[in-house]
Amino acid sequence: MLCNKEDHTTPSSIDLPPPDPPQGLITSDGEINWSCPCLGGMATGPCGVEFRDAFSCFHYSKADPKGSDCFEAFRAMQDCFLQYPTVYNKSSGNEEDDDDHSLNIANLDERDTTDITGA
Numbered sequence: 001m002l003c004n005k006e007d008h009t010t011p012s013s014i015d016l017p018p019p020d021p022p023q024g025l026i027t028s029d030g031e032i033n034w035s036c037p038c039l040g041g042m043a044t045g046p047c048g049v050e051f052r053d054a055f056s057c058f059h060y061s062k063a064d065p066k067g068s069d070c071f072e073a074f075r076a077m078q079d080c081f082l083q084y085p086t087v088y089n090k091s092s093g094n095e096e097d098d099d100d101h102s103l104n105i106a107n108l109d110e111r112d113t114t115d116i117t118g119a
Contacts, residue, residue: 032059045087047080 025036032055034043042051054077057070067074081088 026059032056046084047077047088050077050080053077 023033023036025033025038027033032052034052042048043055045051050073054070054073057073058067061067061069063069
């Protein structure tokens with residue numbers, strides 16, 4: 001397409017569709033949104049496969065208590081985290097929190113699901 005000087009002097013008449021609303025951790029159809037910035041790159045980092053396996057197990061768990069059937073998946077994830085201490089050993093700056101290096105995936109799932117459902 002060729003443009004001349006006059007083409008650039010008038011404003012564009014193209015109407016763009018409105019952007020899609022951002023999705024949270026859990027999509028409207030109940031699926032996990034692995035692209036959610038709230039995951040902080042965990043789903044794509046060096047232990048991304050292990051993280052996705054553990055988080056999927058927890059999210060879809062029917063066990064009581066929820067996630068109690070996911071011990072092996074979380075153990076595999078934790079073992080992988082230990083192989084990459086410079087990536088996954090991030091300090092919160094709170095000495096009390098530094099003693100507990102476990103990932104509280106239950107709180108992450110409930111918080112982000114609540115944000116999406118409005119409950």
